[in-house]
Amino acid sequence: METIIPPTSSGSSTCTPMKNGKVLEGSNIMKLMNSDHKDGKLYMKELQPAVALVLPSQGTNPDSEVLNEFTNGKQEKVIKIVFKEVLTHILLNMAAGLKRDPIVILRIDGEDLVEFTNSPSYEAEIASIFSHIASPENSFRHHVIEALGKLTVEQGIPPISDSWVINNIVEPALLSQGGSGWDKSIPDQEKFLEEFKKVALSIAHRLKEQPVIVAHSENIFDGSGVNRLLSNKFELEKTLNSALENLPKDRNGKLSMEYLRVALDTLSPCAGLPPLGAIEEMDKVIGEVFKVINVDDGKVVKEDEFKIILTDILGSIMLQLEGNPISVYSDSVVHEPLDSSSTETS
Structure with a gap:
């Protein structure tokens, strides 16, 4: 498995290029943005490759929702300045998301x-794995697929929930x-280990080819995110004020305790917490904290x-997570939507 490292801020890259990979370095967008149209507008067929570069889609068609963002769902062309504004908004959101949750690009080629x-x-x-999934009601084939689903990219298996990987x-x-x-009942453990290994090696061979x-x-x-927020009194006060700003108050300026979850959800990004739900x-940790604090x-x-x-709720959540961190x-699977002719470099 090869790790594809994105370029550094200086523009250099320490990664090994992907075999038969496509180079998406932004020139298509620049060419698109610098194209000279008499009406100053960009047509849908020109928007598609740019959108595909920003948000790679499943298959060959760019994400229709993103295109609708550009075209208001009905126009066949869009003013160039609107395209720039929306594209900038998307890229900034992507950058913020990647800063918060970095993504590593892996090349699963069967070696691992x-x-x-x-x-x-x-x-x-x-x-x-076999001891947890073994059931006389399911076929041998079913058990093999279920066992594959228990393995991870670290063991060299791509997500088998992806239809392309399955097919x-x-x-x-x-x-x-x-x-x-294979369609009969499950064999004993020794036989399963033997047959599963054959399938795994066959998958590895196919991953080498594809x-x-x-x-x-x-x-x-x-x-740690909650701790940082609680340790900075100025930032904490500013975050609390922002979380309470839009909550409904009664005539005396008081707030109902039923809005505590709403307020917590609002400030969760500042505390390094995921959205509720x-x-x-x-959610279980937060639920237990609310029970302990006995919120009315x-x-x-x-x-x-x-x-x-x-x-106090934030402090209790922090203590719970320090004692029992949650890993997610x-x-x-990254599907490349562009054909080779649109991404070749000279």
């Missing part, structure tokens, strides 16, 4: 998978190794007291 299947840890790890990598490997007994590019990100919520484990949702309090309670991993 071969190394894993030949490693001393192979049998123990697959045996452990072009996994299914052909299963067909090449499958026999008459490497898969994967965007990998990981976040560890350990309370985004991560189940985090029907009570109304003064703004200062509301801030104190919200600060995400892998997504």
Whole structure:
């Protein structure tokens, strides 16, 4: 597996170029923006490659929602200055997101998978997976696919939840190794380890022929972001004021305790926390904190007291995460939507 490192700010790059990779260095957008149209407008067919460069889509068609952002959903062309403004907005949001959650681009080419299947840890790890998924109700083939889904990019397996990976990598490997007994009930563990290894090596062979590019990100919520916010009184006060700014108040300027979750969600980016509802484990932590603090949702309090309670909630969340950090991993296959003619360099 090869890690593709993005260029540094100076424009240099320490990465090894992807085999048969395409160079997307922004010249298409510059050419597009500098094109001279009599009516000063850019046509849809010219917008598509630029949008594809900004947000690579699944397959060959650029993201329709992004194009609608440019064209208001109905126009076939857009004023160039509007295109620049919207594109700038998208790029700034992307930059902010990458600064917060860096993404590593991995080239899955089968090498790590071969190394894993030949490693001393192979049998123990697959045996452990087998013990958790084994069921007489499911076929041998079903168990193989489920076991593949338990492996990660670190072991050389791209996300098999991706339809392209299933159709072009996994299914052909299963067909090449499958026999008459694959649709029958699950065999014993020893037989499963043997047959699974054959499938894994077949997948590795196909990955060597068709490497898969994967965007990998990981976040560890350990309370450090909350700690930084709580340690800076000026920043904390400013963040609390911002979170309370748009909350409804009664005639006496008091706030209902039922808006504590709303306020917490508003300030979560400043505390290094995910949005409510985004991560189940985090929602459980927050739910437990609210129970311990015994918040009465029907009570109304003064703004200062509301801030104190919200600060206490942040402190409790910090302690919970310091004791039991939450790790979140995400892998997504990168589909290149542009054909070779649009990205070749001389």
